[in-house]
Amino acid sequence: MVDDRDExxxxxxxxxxxxxxxxxxxLGEDERGEVRAEESRKGYAEAMKLSSEFIAAxxxxxxxxxxxxxxxxxxPWGMIILLLLGxxxxxxNVLRSAGKVATPMPEKHGLDKK
Structure with a gap:
């Protein structure tokens, strides 16, 4: 009886x-899917940020x-020139935000010159 119970x-x-x-x-598959969805949302957010910066300029x-x-x-000349500058x-701005171009570093005037 004990053996049957143990079995x-x-x-x-x-x-x-x-x-x-x-x-x-x-659950592991769900977590992997959630990670992929989070990466996708981050990508969409970055795309919206870059496109809004470009259009705003x-x-x-x-x-x-x-x-x-x-x-x-x-x-028409002022609008043409400033539109091209924009x-x-x-x-x-898009290249700087994407990390393709470094942001300019302010130079220290007169400190390094001798």
Whole structure:
């Protein structure tokens, strides 16, 4: 009777271990999926940041060019030039944010010169 009880407990323990193993594997897959989703969200956030910086620089250049043309009277030239400068500034901002171009370091004037 004791042997039957021990055998049934052993079978039950093995069955529970098998169920735990399957649950752990399912949870591991869920965790891996969650990690991939988190990386994807970070990528989307970075893309939105870079695109908004780029578009903002172009819009600022266009608005400043339009205002310059309105006050000075240089019809399309102010807007064309400042729009191109805004485009260049946007590209530079995106490259800096992406880490492709180093940010400028301020130089110490007069301290290193002898």
């Amino acid at each position: 049934s407990l052993e079978k039950r323990r093995e069955q529970l271990e098998a169920e735990l193993a399957t649950k752990r594997s399912v 172009i819009i600022v250049g266009a608005v400043l060019g339009y205002l310059f043309d309105r006050f000075v009277g240089t019809a 485009f260049c500034a946007g590209v530079l």
